[in-house]
Amino acid sequence: MDASVQHEQATIPDGDKLSSVMQTIAEHKGCGTSGGSGKASCGSGAGENDLPPEIWEKVKNHPCYSEEAHHHYARMHVAVAPACNIQCNYCNRKYDCANESRPGVVSEKLSPEQAAKKVLAVASTIPQMTVLGIAGPGDPLANPEKTFKTFELIARTAPDIKLCLSTNGLALPDHVDTIAGFNVDHVTITINMVDPEIGAKIYPWVFWKHKRYTGVEAAKLLTDRQLQGLEMLTERGILCKVNSVMIPGVNDKHLVEVNKAVKSRGAFLHNIMPLISSPEHGTVFGLTGQRGPTAQELKALQDECEGEMNMMRHCRQCRADAVGLLGEDRSAEFTTDKIMAMEVNYDIDSRKAYQEAVESERVAKVVARQEELASLAGQSSDIKLLVAVATKGSGLINEHFGHAKEFQVYELSTAGAKFVGHRRVDLYCQGGYGDEDSLETVIRAINDCHAVFVAKIGGCPKSDLQAAGIEPVDQFAHEFIEKSAIAWFKSYLDKVNSGEIQHVARGDAEIRQGALTSAA
Amino acid sequence: MTLKIIASQCTSCSACEPECPNVAISEKNGTFVIDPKKCTECLGHFDEPQCAAVCPVDNTCVIDNSYPRYQPPA
Numbered sequence: 001m002d003a004s005v006q007h008e009q010a011t012i013p014d015g016d017k018l019s020s021v022m023q024t025i026a027e028h029k030g031c032g033t034s035g036g037s038g039k040a041s042c043g044s045g046a047g048e049n050d051l052p053p054e055i056w057e058k059v060k061n062h063p064c065y066s067e068e069a070h071h072h073y074a075r076m077h078v079a080v081a082p083a084c085n086i087q088c089n090y091c092n093r094k095y096d097c098a099n100e101s102r103p104g105v106v107s108e109k110l111s112p113e114q115a116a117k118k119v120l121a122v123a124s125t126i127p128q129m130t131v132l133g134i135a136g137p138g139d140p141l142a143n144p145e146k147t148f149k150t151f152e153l154i155a156r157t158a159p160d161i162k163l164c165l166s167t168n169g170l171a172l173p174d175h176v177d178t179i180a181g182f183n184v185d186h187v188t189i190t191i192n193m194v195d196p197e198i199g200a201k202i203y204p205w206v207f208w209k210h211k212r213y214t215g216v217e218a219a220k221l222l223t224d225r226q227l228q229g230l231e232m233l234t235e236r237g238i239l240c241k242v243n244s245v246m247i248p249g250v251n252d253k254h255l256v257e258v259n260k261a262v263k264s265r266g267a268f269l270h271n272i273m274p275l276i277s278s279p280e281h282g283t284v285f286g287l288t289g290q291r292g293p294t295a296q297e298l299k300a301l302q303d304e305c306e307g308e309m310n311m312m313r314h315c316r317q318c319r320a321d322a323v324g325l326l327g328e329d330r331s332a333e334f335t336t337d338k339i340m341a342m343e344v345n346y347d348i349d350s351r352k353a354y355q356e357a358v359e360s361e362r363v364a365k366v367v368a369r370q371e372e373l374a375s376l377a378g379q380s381s382d383i384k385l386l387v388a389v390a391t392k393g394s395g396l397i398n399e400h401f402g403h404a405k406e407f408q409v410y411e412l413s414t415a416g417a418k419f420v421g422h423r424r425v426d427l428y429c430q431g432g433y434g435d436e437d438s439l440e441t442v443i444r445a446i447n448d449c450h451a452v453f454v455a456k457i458g459g460c461p462k463s464d465l466q467a468a469g470i471e472p473v474d475q476f477a478h479e480f481i482e483k484s485a486i487a488w489f490k491s492y493l494d495k496v497n498s499g500e501i502q503h504v505a506r507g508d509a510e511i512r513q514g515a516l517t518s519a520a
Numbered sequence: 521m522t523l524k525i526i527a528s529q530c531t532s533c534s535a536c537e538p539e540c541p542n543v544a545i546s547e548k549n550g551t552f553v554i555d556p557k558k559c560t561e562c563l564g565h566f567d568e569p570q571c572a573a574v575c576p577v578d579n580t581c582v583i584d585n586s587y588p589r590y591q592p593p594a
């Protein structure tokens with residue numbers, strides 16, 4: 001790679017300091033809420049203790065880069081980048097349904113000026129919105145003028161908002177200096193392969209330097225540019241997340257190689273996402289019947305790669321115009337018509353005050369978890385199990401079972417409670433199941449869990465869940481998730497030890513292919 | 521001859537607009553159109569018509585047979 005000759009002009013820390021930071025990033029592991037390890041990480045605990053302060057500053061309120069932050073902070077995407085320079089077999093740009101939730105789908109395009117207005121409107125309404133990302137619906141770097149104009153306008157009017165972008169990487173090496181110049185300190189690259197033979201099964205073509213390339217040649221070009229771009233970014237100290245779409249039978253096993261390749265080039269976080277594939281999406285994979293992974297397959301791959309580096313497990317694969325906490329979408333409140341009519345008073349001080357309150361809530365949550373964890377000390381058991389949690393955010397069990405659009409999944413062991421994923425259960429645009437009972441959908445989605453924690457639950461679903469072998473738990477309503485989960489796990493172990501119950505392993509669960517939007 | 525964009529298939533992604541060496545493409549009523557007076561099928565500029573090469577929907581930027589073949593200046 002010739003990247004080294006280019007990086008001297010950028011504003012980077014001096015060599016020694018930078019390499020020590022990169023080394024720390026590379027050695028740092030476990031971005032999830034690794035409750036019991038005693039080792040705080042970017043995703044758990046206070047975090048300051050084991051990340052270099054400059055890295056912690058970058059991730060602590062970025063919901064996509066920190067699992068722990070995603071319970072508290074919101075993000076928004078502005079759809080200023082409609083054009084794309086590659087074709088992926090899991091993407092169909094023709095499809096646009098308001099109830100649809102996939103990358104590549106938006107309800108309306110925005111000009112940079114409209115986007116800047118929207119950001120101010122959202123930031124004033126949702127003070128915990130800390131991150132503005134450009135993720136399409138095409139590729140931000142295939143629309144460089146619109147993307148960078150948007151960054152310029154937002155940096156001027158809302159300087160406290162973090163800027164980030166998500167790209168396929170083809171044009172990335174050409175724009176790294178501009179990205180660094182706008183102080184964009186988070187960049188996501190979607191890397192599905194490092195082997196062009198596999199790439200040819202995922203990408204029918206790429207458009208580069210006025211020519212359409214196809215097959216292995218196209219994939220070779222793409223992978224070279226992606227890895228070059230990744231190296232150039234990490235050399236400049238920009239945090240990089242790598243997204244990979246897990247496509248069973250195509251790149252599932254290969255993603256372990258991808259994980260090694262991106263780790264060795266300094267990527268901070270790896271996000272392996274399940275393929276979203278359904279015939280009605282009209283994608284190549286949807287039409288050929290290519291399936292997505294099951295929950296167990298996805299988790300097994302994420303677990304395998306976690307030994308190597310930080311894994312992101314809280315990605316909701318959101319739309320290119322999503323607004324709100326991950327897992328919620330408030331974009332319908334901020335359509336162009338509505339934001340143009342809004343009177344916006346951007347008050348940095350009140351945003352700051354709100355975020356300080358959020359920080360004290362986070363500290364309280366960590367203290368509660370640590371206290372509960374101490375009571376598990378001395379227990380030894382090989383039992384590991386999953387539980388589902390209904391939450392609206394803030395790290396609390398604060399959602400009614402019947403209102404939950406998704407459940408967060410935690411793995412419990414004597415090491416503590418670890419966030420390992422989430423399951424969507426909303427009923428909109430649910431291809432294939434029609435009018436089937438919603439409760440059955442929920443049970444299929446959390447079938448691998450031993451219990452489900454809720455703020456409240458009705459009598460009927462309660463008995464149905466029990467019949468399915470999932471214990472409904474409502475005794476911890478409005479309490480902290482991890483603290484409650486650990487307390488429940490302790491009493492579960494006690495019951496197993498006393499012979500009152502027998503521990504039985506659960507089956508697999510299904511990953512939903514439908515939408516997660518505000519349409520409900 | 522010139523190229524045309526099949527409006528019912530156009531996603532309005534705008535990818536074609538900046539690629540056109542003749543500035544023949546513009547947005548009209550939500551989709552993009554090619555000005556047949558300006559289109560040269562990219563002859564003399566590139567090996568293939570750029571709008572068709574970058575378009576994400578197959579068979580959307582196509583040859584418009586209702587116009588005579590473009591003749592590059594001698």
